[in-house]
Amino acid sequence: MSLPNPPSPRRLSVAPMMDWTDRHCRYFHRLISRRTWLYTEMVTTGALLFGDVARHLAFTAEEAPVALQLGGSEPDDLARAAKLGEQWGYDEINLNCGCPSERVQRGAFGACLMNEPALVADCVRAMRDAVSVPVTVKHRIGVDAMEDYAFVRDFVGTIAEAGCEVFIVHARNAILKGLSPKENREIPPLKYEYAYRLKRDFPALEIIINGGIKTLDEAQLHLEHVDGVMLGREAYHNPFVLADVDARFYGGEAAKTREEVEAALIDYCAAELARGTFLGAVTRHALGLYRGVAGARGWRRVLSDNKRLAKGELSIFDEARSYLREPSEIID
Ligand SMILES: Cc1cc2nc3c(=O)[nH]c(=O)nc-3n(C[C@H](O)[C@H](O)[C@H](O)COP(=O)(O)O)c2cc1C
Structure with missing residues (x-):
């Protein structure tokens, strides 16, 4: 099946992972694949607006392209943080609407933002007004007992009206009470079909699928339905999985040894x-x-x-x- 959009630069990406995808990790991944799209760890607006900006944002040109993931829920703060990200040279600003940790919930951002699509739309609008690089959203397919496809469809529809064109769909629910973040990456069932449906319902949007994907063969199958595939844990624990990405998905160079x-x-x-x-x-x-x-x-x-x-x-x-x-x- 051919997709209506031009091929996405995010055809294959490595997920944002706290404590893991720091600049050393990204540099290492970049040694394996020139083209894979890389993400930072999540950085909160508070850390950027009141903390050591260089510590959180400094990276080397060799790592590019790199997207900065932000955590926050105040449109003005997110706009300022996004601006900083653009000034430091990031190629994309991503908003985290998928993290279920208690700490993040206390800050009222991450996955609980899925219950507030109008607020997320305001955040996206403010960030887009502040920067010219793409503003994207990473989210789940539902929160707690909400199993209906209509929930994530309406979430994406509302945020798309605010101008977001790229959605990274971790294809399982977030359970806000009772499961640890680790369990939240394992227990709620994966529903890839929801991501595929989003692509069918919003063909002009770029839909990136994430969750439980381990091989480039699997990635290739997903690419028949969506624009891009994001690998998280597998890319970290088995980084050489990225070796064939350039040749296979970007028409680029053959794998290094x-x-x-x-x-x-x-x-x-x-x-x-x-x-x-x-x-x-x-x-x-x-x-x-x-x-x-x-x-x-x-x-x-x-x-x-x-x-x-x-x-x-x-x-x-x-x-x-x-x-x-x-x-x-x-x-x-
Ligand atoms: C150690 C760890 C840290 C993570 N930190 C973040 C984060 O900062 N922001 C985010 O959006 N997702 C975070 N995630 C979730 C991943 O981005 C990804 O959505 C999830 O691991 C599912 O993909 P996978 O099955 O390919 O690992 C984290 C995952 C792990 C394992």
């Missing part, structure tokens, strides 16, 4: 060490690079040894590599 990625990672580690960064702050995001390769466990163990990492010696990679065996040997 794991060894080429590792060599580039070591260069990056050298640069970060020179800036005083703790080596483990970088390597912790790369521990899955050799997932599925014989000896991967040894590689991972060496590169997560904080005592050794604290010495800041790049020779740690040589030792880690000594655990990797030929592919013909038994897989860990």
Whole structure:
């Protein structure tokens, strides 16, 4: 089935993940795929308007394209935060309407915003007035016991009227009471059909599907129904899943090898060490690079040894590599 829109630059993206998709993680993902669209961790408007802006927003040009995800529910604050994001060079500003954590609910943003579509529309309008990069929304398909497709359809319809053209649909409900954020990513059932229906009902909008997707073959099947696929946990734990993305979805370069990625990672580690960064702050995001390769466990163990990492010696990679065996040997 051919889609009416031109191909989205978000055909394949890596999800915003708190504590995970920091700038080191994004740089590492970028070494594997030039074209995958990357997201920051969620940054709250409070952190930007009253905190250390550079700490939250600084990133390197090599990471681009990168979208900044914001958490908040005050249109003026979001507009100011979005403006900062644009000034710092982000390619998209995304509003979080999908996070179910208690802390986020106390701040009255995240998934509970799905119950207030008019407010989200105001937020989107204010952000769009403040910036010229795309303003997008990431959301769930329902909240608590609300199972009707009409709920998410009306939510998307209202926000689209405010000018939002891109919706990232984590295709399960958010349960605001009784489930932890982790359980909220596992227990509510996935309903991909809701995302497909959104695309059918709003063909002019860009609909990105998210939740439980693990392979590029699966992604390809989803792309018959929607404009883009967002990978979260799989991209983090098994980052080499991104290796074929450029060639397969963007007509770009063939995949690098794991060894080429590792060599580039070591260069990056050298640069970060020179800036005083703790080596483990970088390597912790790369521990899955050799997932599925014989000896991967040894590689991972060496590169997560904080005592050794604290010495800041790049020779740690040589030792880690000594655990990797030929592919013909038994897989860990
Ligand atoms: C550790 C972790 C942190 C997350 N933090 C955020 C976040 O800051 N903002 C957000 O919109 N979603 C967040 N999520 C949800 C992911 O973006 C994604 O929607 C979810 O993991 C489902 O996709 P997956 O099944 O491919 O992992 C987080 C998920 C994880 C595992």
